[in-house]
Amino acid sequence: MLSNLKIRSRLIAGFGIIVLFLILTGALSLKNLAAQGDLMGEFYDHPFTVTNATRQAAAQIVRMHRSMKDVVLYAHDREELEASLAEIEASEKIVYRELAVVRERFLGDKAKIDAIKESMDQWKPVRARTIELVRQNKIPEAVVFHKTYARRMVTKIDSQVNDVLKFSFAKAESFAEESQRNERWTFAITAILVVLAALLAVITAFAITASITGPLNSAVHAANELAKGDLSVEIDSAAQDEVGQLLRAMGKMVQSLRRMGDTANRIALGDLDLEVVPISERDVFGSAMHGMVASLKRLAASADRIAAGDLTIDVLPASPKDQLGNSFSAMTRNLRELNLEIREVVNVLSGSAGEIMTTVSELASSSAQTATSISETNATVQEIRQTTDLTSQKSRQVYEGSHKSVQVAKAGRDSVNSAIGGMQGIDERMGFIAERIVNLSEQSQAIGEIIATVADLAEQSNLLAVNAAIEAAKAGEHGKGFAVVAQEVKNLATQSKQATSQVRSIINLIQKATTAAVLATEQGSKAVEAGVRQSSEAGESIRLLASSIEDSSNATLQIVTSTQEQAIGMDQIAIAIQSINQASGQNVEGSRQIEAAARNLYELNQKLQKLVSRYQVA
Amino acid sequence: MAARQHPDSTVKTEIDWSALLIRQETAFAAASERSLAPDEEQVVLRARAAQLAARPALEQEAGATIDCLQFLLSGESYAVELSYIDETMPLSDFTPLFCTPPFVLGIINLRGKIISIIDLRRFFELPVIGLSDLNRVIVVGNGTMEFGVLADSIVGMRSIPAKELMPPPDAFTGIREEFLAGVTAERVALLDMGKILADPRVMVHEEVA
Numbered sequence: 001m002l003s004n005l006k007i008r009s010r011l012i013a014g015f016g017i018i019v020l021f022l023i024l025t026g027a028l029s030l031k032n033l034a035a036q037g038d039l040m041g042e043f044y045d046h047p048f049t050v051t052n053a054t055r056q057a058a059a060q061i062v063r064m065h066r067s068m069k070d071v072v073l074y075a076h077d078r079e080e081l082e083a084s085l086a087e088i089e090a091s092e093k094i095v096y097r098e099l100a101v102v103r104e105r106f107l108g109d110k111a112k113i114d115a116i117k118e119s120m121d122q123w124k125p126v127r128a129r130t131i132e133l134v135r136q137n138k139i140p141e142a143v144v145f146h147k148t149y150a151r152r153m154v155t156k157i158d159s160q161v162n163d164v165l166k167f168s169f170a171k172a173e174s175f176a177e178e179s180q181r182n183e184r185w186t187f188a189i190t191a192i193l194v195v196l197a198a199l200l201a202v203i204t205a206f207a208i209t210a211s212i213t214g215p216l217n218s219a220v221h222a223a224n225e226l227a228k229g230d231l232s233v234e235i236d237s238a239a240q241d242e243v244g245q246l247l248r249a250m251g252k253m254v255q256s257l258r259r260m261g262d263t264a265n266r267i268a269l270g271d272l273d274l275e276v277v278p279i280s281e282r283d284v285f286g287s288a289m290h291g292m293v294a295s296l297k298r299l300a301a302s303a304d305r306i307a308a309g310d311l312t313i314d315v316l317p318a319s320p321k322d323q324l325g326n327s328f329s330a331m332t333r334n335l336r337e338l339n340l341e342i343r344e345v346v347n348v349l350s351g352s353a354g355e356i357m358t359t360v361s362e363l364a365s366s367s368a369q370t371a372t373s374i375s376e377t378n379a380t381v382q383e384i385r386q387t388t389d390l391t392s393q394k395s396r397q398v399y400e401g402s403h404k405s406v407q408v409a410k411a412g413r414d415s416v417n418s419a420i421g422g423m424q425g426i427d428e429r430m431g432f433i434a435e436r437i438v439n440l441s442e443q444s445q446a447i448g449e450i451i452a453t454v455a456d457l458a459e460q461s462n463l464l465a466v467n468a469a470i471e472a473a474k475a476g477e478h479g480k481g482f483a484v485v486a487q488e489v490k491n492l493a494t495q496s497k498q499a500t501s502q503v504r505s506i507i508n509l510i511q512k513a514t515t516a517a518v519l520a521t522e523q524g525s526k527a528v529e530a531g532v533r534q535s536s537e538a539g540e541s542i543r544l545l546a547s548s549i550e551d552s553s554n555a556t557l558q559i560v561t562s563t564q565e566q567a568i569g570m571d572q573i574a575i576a577i578q579s580i581n582q583a584s585g586q587n588v589e590g591s592r593q594i595e596a597a598a599r600n601l602y603e604l605n606q607k608l609q610k611l612v613s614r615y616q617v618a
Numbered sequence: 619m620a621a622r623q624h625p626d627s628t629v630k631t632e633i634d635w636s637a638l639l640i641r642q643e644t645a646f647a648a649a650s651e652r653s654l655a656p657d658e659e660q661v662v663l664r665a666r667a668a669q670l671a672a673r674p675a676l677e678q679e680a681g682a683t684i685d686c687l688q689f690l691l692s693g694e695s696y697a698v699e700l701s702y703i704d705e706t707m708p709l710s711d712f713t714p715l716f717c718t719p720p721f722v723l724g725i726i727n728l729r730g731k732i733i734s735i736i737d738l739r740r741f742f743e744l745p746v747i748g749l750s751d752l753n754r755v756i757v758v759g760n761g762t763m764e765f766g767v768l769a770d771s772i773v774g775m776r777s778i779p780a781k782e783l784m785p786p787p788d789a790f791t792g793i794r795e796e797f798l799a800g801v802t803a804e805r806v807a808l809l810d811m812g813k814i815l816a817d818p819r820v821m822v823h824e825e826v827a
Binding site for chain 2: 459460462463466467469470471473474483484487488490491
């Protein structure tokens, strides 16, 4: 029954049943919750409120009673009395208000409340009387009045109030019990419904799954067999749902594949004599088979013609990726080109064979000429050999000469170095001489000082001589002789003075001479310096000369070795020319053989031309 | 080839060196034996003796002469009669005196005797040249008065014939003319020292309040 419904309808039906059950369960739970809520509200409105109000009223009544006691006790204190009276009034108001609330909410007999109210109304004149007695200062009477009436009234009210309270408590308990009952019932119903819904969901799920997976499993099995390439499976189904349709389509596909397989087998065996008709316009496999058969037939026809020697055909490939077609096309093209090239080569070959024959005859004549040239060359080589020997000798002499020059240059350099050393010695001695001359000059200065002393002495002697002459003149005739002596002393003083001036001038000369000598030594020193510089320059020149001589010496050494090598080379050339002479003899013989070979080549060419002409190219 | 002789290249001047050494030795020898050769010495001494011997004869013929000392002062030659002269001496250190006339140069200590020095240039109003160590002092006196006369230099002794003396020319004027005894042909002015010594102007009598 299920297999005739579509999978979608099946799934919708199953889920629908489950959702229905869920809604039912939810509705029941909500209804019970609402009932519980109502119960709680009622509980709050009636037993709870009534109890509270009753208690409040009872408390105020007790307070009123206590205040009345205060009135009686503290009657002498007016202020206290008035405060107590005000308190009683306020409490009374609260009691009436609470009683009104209780009367409205009370679920029991409302007459009980009216009774309490009545008692309260009766208590009021009793209190008024007591207060009046207090105001009239009849306190003992007030106390008696209060004790007799008020206590009785209050006790009565108290018992009435307690009665009401009891009723309220009983009512509250009944409310609680009802609520609990309701809760238990709701829990049981909800649990049963949930279990039922779960069971139903499981059963539905199993039924739907089984109806889908059973036929699908057989389809999967068949598809696996097909995937392995086994076309022998039989697939069919009577079911009207999607799986049934799938199985029937697979059966058709298997039949079509079997037909294609047969055709491919025949092609594989090489049988091209068949016609493949595609099942529909979009039958890729069928049209491909059709194309393949056509292409293979075309290629077979082309191969037949090539075999017959016709290379003029062109094979067009079915597509750029057509390997066989491309290869066929390339093959015919290459064969054509190859044939053409071979033809050209054969033509060239025939021309070349003729040329080779003429060349060979020329070769023979030139071989004879070569032989005479070789003998001339041999004579020339001998002459060069002798010249080389001479060169070798001369260059050896040059080398020895340059070697000696190098040694001489080294000696020259040593001499220059020692000359520089000597010059430096001279320089030092020049300095020494200059110093000595200056010392001499200083000593002549000392002489000058001594001369000054001598001049001073001469002056004093002169003065003494004058004084002596004066004394002599004073002595008159007896002093004449003494005057002569004094004159003589004066003359001596004058002479010594002149001598000192001469010495002074000589000293001046000496000093000038020493200055000149110092200058001369300085010039000498400078000259020596120049000499040192020039000799070091000379030394440098000699060094350069030596190095250049050494270079040329090395060069001549190289020349010597290379001329020796040259001589050896010349010998080798002579031997080589000998070999060439022999070879030229052999050349003549060889050219004869070449002539025979060229003739053979010509005949071979003729045969090749015949072979090539069998292929038709254009 | 020349390079071979390089180490002793100073050889070139060797000959000169020996000649120089000889010259130097001869020079040293000459210096050490300063005394004249015996012959030369003899010649000098004879010449001197002859000179000395000739002098008395010359004086003999002169007749009356004045012995005097000739000296230079401001480029002019003066002479003083020997009879007034005590001695001559170099002008060494002297002490200038304040509160004296300008012609009194100062005082000197002559062997314990204090004498004043008179600068005749200032006295005669001649141009004054600076003093030096070469200046001389001629000490003059006449028994009562004694002072030193400053001289640029002393020429020497001289005997002037009395008849050769001539009166001073017109160029000598003022106080100079007053103290001149005469002038010789060689323009030597003979000072009348007796008059100078006696002149009251030479006396210094100044009192400083």
